[in-house]
Amino acid sequence: xxxxxxxxSDGSLAVCVRFFALYREWAGxxxxxxxLPSGASVADLLATLRASxxxxxxxxxxxxxxxxxxxxxxxxxxxxxxxxxxxxxxxG
Amino acid sequence: xxxxxxxxSDGSLAVCVRFFALYREWAGxxxxxxxLPSGASVADLLATLRASxxxxxxxxxxxxxxxxxxxxxxxxxxxxxxxxxxxxxxxG
Amino acid sequence: MTRSQDTRARTEGAxxxxxxxxxxxxxxxxxxxxxxxxxxxxxxxxxxVFEGRVREENAxxxxxxxxxxxxxxxxxKELRAMADEAVVRFDVGQIVAAHRxxxxxxxxxxxxxxxxxxxxxxxxxxxxxxIEQIKDRLPIWKRERYTDGSEDWVGSxxxxx
Amino acid sequence: MTRSQDTRARTEGAxxxxxxxxxxxxxxxxxxxxxxxxxxxxxxxxxxVFEGRVREENAxxxxxxxxxxxxxxxxxKELRAMADEAVVRFDVGQIVAAHRxxxxxxxxxxxxxxxxxxxxxxxxxxxxxxIEQIKDRLPIWKRERYTDGSEDWVGSxxxxx
Numbered sequence: 155x156x157x158x159x160x161x162x163s164d165g166s167l168a169v170c171v172r173f174f175a176l177y178r179e180w181a182g183x184x185x186x187x188x189x190l191p192s193g194a195s196v197a198d199l200l201a202t203l204r205a206s207x208x209x210x211x212x213x214x215x216x217x218x219x220x221x222x223x224x225x226x227x228x229x230x231x232x233x234x235x236x237x238x239x240x241x242x243x244x245x246g
Numbered sequence: 247x248x249x250x251x252x253x254x255s256d257g258s259l260a261v262c263v264r265f266f267a268l269y270r271e272w273a274g275x276x277x278x279x280x281x282l283p284s285g286a287s288v289a290d291l292l293a294t295l296r297a298s299x300x301x302x303x304x305x306x307x308x309x310x311x312x313x314x315x316x317x318x319x320x321x322x323x324x325x326x327x328x329x330x331x332x333x334x335x336x337x338g
Numbered sequence: 339m340t341r342s343q344d345t346r347a348r349t350e351g352a353x354x355x356x357x358x359x360x361x362x363x364x365x366x367x368x369x370x371x372x373x374x375x376x377x378x379x380x381x382x383x384x385x386x387v388f389e390g391r392v393r394e395e396n397a398x399x400x401x402x403x404x405x406x407x408x409x410x411x412x413x414x415k416e417l418r419a420m421a422d423e424a425v426v427r428f429d430v431g432q433i434v435a436a437h438r439x440x441x442x443x444x445x446x447x448x449x450x451x452x453x454x455x456x457x458x459x460x461x462x463x464x465x466x467x468x469i470e471q472i473k474d475r476l477p478i479w480k481r482e483r484y485t486d487g488s489e490d491w492v493g494s495x496x497x498x499x
Numbered sequence: 500m501t502r503s504q505d506t507r508a509r510t511e512g513a514x515x516x517x518x519x520x521x522x523x524x525x526x527x528x529x530x531x532x533x534x535x536x537x538x539x540x541x542x543x544x545x546x547x548v549f550e551g552r553v554r555e556e557n558a559x560x561x562x563x564x565x566x567x568x569x570x571x572x573x574x575x576k577e578l579r580a581m582a583d584e585a586v587v588r589f590d591v592g593q594i595v596a597a598h599r600x601x602x603x604x605x606x607x608x609x610x611x612x613x614x615x616x617x618x619x620x621x622x623x624x625x626x627x628x629x630i631e632q633i634k635d636r637l638p639i640w641k642r643e644r645y646t647d648g649s650e651d652w653v654g655s656x657x658x659x660x
Contacts, residue, residue: 172409174407174409174477174479175407175479175481175491175494176479176491176494176497176498211497211498213497219409219412219477222411222412222415224475238409238412238477240409240477241479241491241493241494241497242493242494242496242497243473243474243475243476243477243478243479243493244478244479244480244491244492244493244494245406245408245413245437245448245449245472245473245476245477245478245479245480246390246448246449246469246472246473246476264570266568266570266638266640267568267640267642267652267655268640268652268655268658268659303658303659305658311570311573311638314572314573314576316636330570330573330638332570332638333640333652333654333655333658334654334655334657334658335634335635335636335637335638335639335640335654336639336640336641336652336653336654336655337567337569337574337598337609337610337633337634337637337638337639337640337641338551338609338610338630338633338634338637378552378606379606380552380553380554380555380605380606381554381555381556382552382554383551383552383553383554384549384550384551384552385549385550385551385552385608386547386548386549386550387547387548388545388546388547388619388622388623389545389546389547390544390545390546390619391539391541391543391544391545391546392541392544393541393542393543393544393617394541394542395542444541445539445540445541447546456554458549458551458630461549462549462623462626462627465623466623469619
């Protein structure tokens, strides 16, 4: 667990996951709190999410932003992170 | 002399020469009528003009438009042509 | 209208003052974003505004309307970051980038990028670069609704397959 | 205002109707040329306006004002021909090109090119091409007057040497 992260007392961490557009439809909601083992990475979160109903098709290479910045799959999560799943963008 | 040109009765041709910007300053006027031998080209006109006061520095490769179209130095002039001498352009 | 924090509405007369960039995510028509027109100083010889507009047809289907949605907090931050990076990459004066969200009909502007620069080369280059960045990574999505009643998440075809 | 003959002021509502190109040589501010804004149809996803503006400095000298003059009859014909050629060369919707003549001070717009197109690639390409053509061959001249009282015909240095 990284220094400075606010872990729960049992050593796990809780993040707020935000869903947008297609992924929001799949999730059936825009926001969900997820608890993970401490030290969990973005890839771990995606694996956990893929096991929940509607999110089976979530790509392994889903783009993810943590606290408003894009991060890679091996990025270590910390408690209270806001983790956004970013479907293929279509701005412009 | 080209067919269709309105030559003067003695076989010469008269054109209206227009001066702009720097060349207008050199010429001291915006417009001048010049009479040339029939069959005269743009190059002939330029040579004639270079012999007149103020226009000695008129380049041999001066850009010329006849009746609103750019033409080359060997373009044959016809009577009543409007011949414009085009200094280096600076639009934009 | 969400504006990047340190460029908020500091306008004086008809000019954007001080800041060199601004980023706007808005539910309102882009015509209502004055910064898009009021850029440039007397050091700038070139001024360029690009607008992307909703087309009545996409991939052979007649479009009735689009609905843009955004991760707003991140979109305004990213848009601002793109403009900031463009100012570093190119010799430009000011850059304002704006994206509209919500429902739009064909002919309406969804995105606009305004650039002023001393010279036109960098003005065109910076404008194009910002637009490509927007298309590439701005967290905004487009629900396209067609006249035949069907609808799609544009760009998500592969993910859904 | 001199307009190319077959594009004269046929506007309906806020749209330039029918013609795909227009060319304007005018003594008035370019903001007064409505065609520059009112281009594009719902087939066009891209819209781009370039403006060239008077810079306060040129080649290290402080500019007080410029005076543009033109061979007006030819300039409007050439400008129209450039826009016509751009429509053939590029896949664009409409093009409006305008050049102001007379006295201009720093910050004022001297030239503007508006292009609408189905896609942004051709929109940028056409805009840039028209501007380069204008710089290259439009019969317009620029008398630059400096704050130190001197003045010059811009671009004619070599001819005068």
